[in-house]
Amino acid sequence: MRRWFLIACVVLALAPGTWVRSPPRTDTRSQVVTANPLELGARRFGQLQLAGAWELTSPNSNFGSYSALLALDDGRLMAGSDTGKLLIMPAPGQSAARHDSEPGTVRIENFAGKTASKKKLVDIESLTRDSTTGRIWVGYEGINSLERLDADLTGSKLIRPAEMRRWPSNSGPEAMVRLRDGRFIVLSEGRAAWWSGDFPALLYGSDPVEGAVPEKFAFAAPEGFRPVDMAQLPDGRVLVLVRKLNIGLPPSFDVSVMLADPAEIRDAIAQRKPWSGEVLGTISGSDVQDNYEGLAIVPRADSQRNDKGVTLWLISDDNRSGFQRTLLLELHWDPA
Numbered sequence: 391m392r393r394w395f396l397i398a399c400v401v402l403a404l405a406p407g408t409w410v411r412s413p414p415r416t417d418t419r420s421q422v423v424t425a426n427p428l429e430l431g432a433r434r435f436g437q438l439q440l441a442g443a444w445e446l447t448s449p450n451s452n453f454g455s456y457s458a459l460l461a462l463d464d465g466r467l468m469a470g471s472d473t474g475k476l477l478i479m480p481a482p483g484q485s486a487a488r489h490d491s492e493p494g495t496v497r498i499e500n501f502a503g504k505t506a507s508k509k510k511l512v513d514i515e516s517l518t519r520d521s522t523t524g525r526i527w528v529g530y531e532g533i534n535s536l537e538r539l540d541a542d543l544t545g546s547k548l549i550r551p552a553e554m555r556r557w558p559s560n561s562g563p564e565a566m567v568r569l570r571d572g573r574f575i576v577l578s579e580g581r582a583a584w585w586s587g588d589f590p591a592l593l594y595g596s597d598p599v600e601g602a603v604p605e606k607f608a609f610a611a612p613e614g615f616r617p618v619d620m621a622q623l624p625d626g627r628v629l630v631l632v633r634k635l636n637i638g639l640p641p642s643f644d645v646s647v648m649l650a651d652p653a654e655i656r657d658a659i660a661q662r663k664p665w666s667g668e669v670l671g672t673i674s675g676s677d678v679q680d681n682y683e684g685l686a687i688v689p690r691a692d693s694q695r696n697d698k699g700v701t702l703w704l705i706s707d708d709n710r711s712g713f714q715r716t717l718l719l720e721l722h723w724d725p726a
Contacts, residue, residue, distance in 0.1 A: 420450040421496045425482040425718065428678065435721070436671025438647060438702065442720035443678050444482050446705075450498045453477065454716055458517040458619065459684030459705045460526070466495065467718075469684055469705055470528065474512025476501040476543075481688075481703065482718070501528075502543045515683075516566035516619065518574070527599070529563035529576065536563065536576075538599040547599050553592055553606065554578075562590070565620040567628055569652060572596050575628070577609050577617040588664045589617060593655055607655060610664035615646060619685040623700060625725060627651045630667065631685040631704070640713040644674040645682045647702065647721075670723060680706040680717050690722065699724045 425444040433440040447453075456469040456477060469477040478497040504512050516529035524541025534554040538547045554562060554576075561580025568574050574594035581589055589611065592604035611617055615632035622628050630648040635641055650667030658665040673679055684705040702721040708714040 417449045418451055420448060421498055422450075423448045423453070423477070423479045423496050423498070425479075427482075428717075430677065433676075434671070435673050435676075436669065437723055438671035439722040440678075440719065441701070441722050442482070444718045446479075446716040446718055448498065452498050452500075454708050454710055456705050456716065457513075457515050457683040457707050458529075459686045459703060460517045460519050461686040461688045461703065462519075463521065463524075467686060467703060467705075468517065470501055470514030470517050472513050472515075472531075472707065472709075474501050474504045474514060475499070481720075502537075502539055502546060515562075515564045515579075516576075518566050518568040518621075520568055521570075527566065527568060527574070529566045531562065531564070532559055534559065534562055536566075536598055538597070549599050551592070551598060551604070553604055557590060561616075565617045565630060567620045567622055569622055569628075570626070573652070574598055574602075574604075575620065575652060575655075576604075577620065577630070579616045579618060581616075587611075587613065591665065593659075605659060607659045608664040610666040611648070612646060612669060615644075618683045621685050621687040623687060623725065624689050626653070629670070629685065629687060629702065631682065633682065642679060643681045644672060644679070645704070646670075646672040647685075671721075673719075678717060678719060681709065681714060682717075682719070683707045 424447050428443040430443055452475045455472040457472055458470040460468040462468055466478050466480050476497060476499050480495050513531040514528055515531045518527050526539045528537040534557050535548055535550045557578045558580035562578030563576045564579035565577040576592045578590040588608035591607050591609045594602045594604045596602040609617060611632045614634040617630055618633045619631040620628055628650055630650055632646050632648055634644040647670045648667045649670050655665050682704045686703040688701045690699040690701050700723055704719040706717040708716045
């Protein structure tokens with residue numbers, strides 16, 4: 391009963407978005423993305439320093455609804471959407487007054503050639519990458535599946551892990567990371583039970599697509615927050631992006647970045663305790679507050695601590711509603 395009540399509240403809260411949607415776009419060929427800078431001045435969210443913020447726009451009707459983000463080796467960012475679309479674009483510079491995509495550097499198209507019309511077949515929620523081979527793994531909501539692709543987004547191999555089949559169809563695999571030692575962590579956005587504050591999680595010792603059998607454990611987020619993305623730091627730890635929906639007219643979102651150590655998962659499993667971490671910063675009640683669902687990490691070459699400082703890129707899912715935006719944030723963090 392509580393679940394259905396909450397669903398009804400969310401539906402009512404989101405309804406105004408359908409009334410104020412922007413006029414539909416019909417252009418499917420444009421390969422232009424404009425990053426309009428938001429002049430916000432110096433700002434911190436806990437330990438995270440805001441270095442830049444942009445509102446992304448495009449005339450292409452396939453643009454928007456991004457739920458996953460990757461940083462590529464050439465300095466571009468790759469995003470996957472709820473509707474099975476791909477965005478690749480250069481990361482905007484901090485000092486640019488306006489960033490228009492250069493010819494050949496932007497791609498807005500079907501992800502890996504997908505043309506299925508059913509949302510459950512294309513709802514991308516997580517992306518992770520092997521920086522050595524360029525291979526990419528994709529997590530899909532709806533059928534709770536994992537797909538592996540070659541660096542050029544061909545060579546698809548899709549599996550539906552048995553351990554994910556009981557996860558809610560709209561709540562997993564929401565966050566996934568391939569660790570540099572070859573292990574994989576996958577987190578569900580749906581709670582283990584309505585009375586539980588923890589989230590189902592899987593630890594694979596190797597590539598799940600090749601048949602690796604996972605160990606089950608639980609992930610704990612701050613009260614009211616759910617995991618939505620994850621990426622690994624140069625020192626081996628991971629950052630987990632967690633989000634909370636605030637019911638209202640219109641609804642709003644609080645987003646936090648958590649620091650967690652995969653080395654602690656084994657002990658958590660042995661002790662039957664949830665794996666968790668500490669919150670580095672929270673975006674709440676701000677003019678850049680939105681539904682951030684994608685996180686990517688890039689080591690900072692200008693760090694004064696032997697490149698241990700990192701840049702975090704966050705992208706928001708606009709849900710194709712008129713009261714949300716596609717925002718891109720650049721945040722800096724020094725692990726020291």
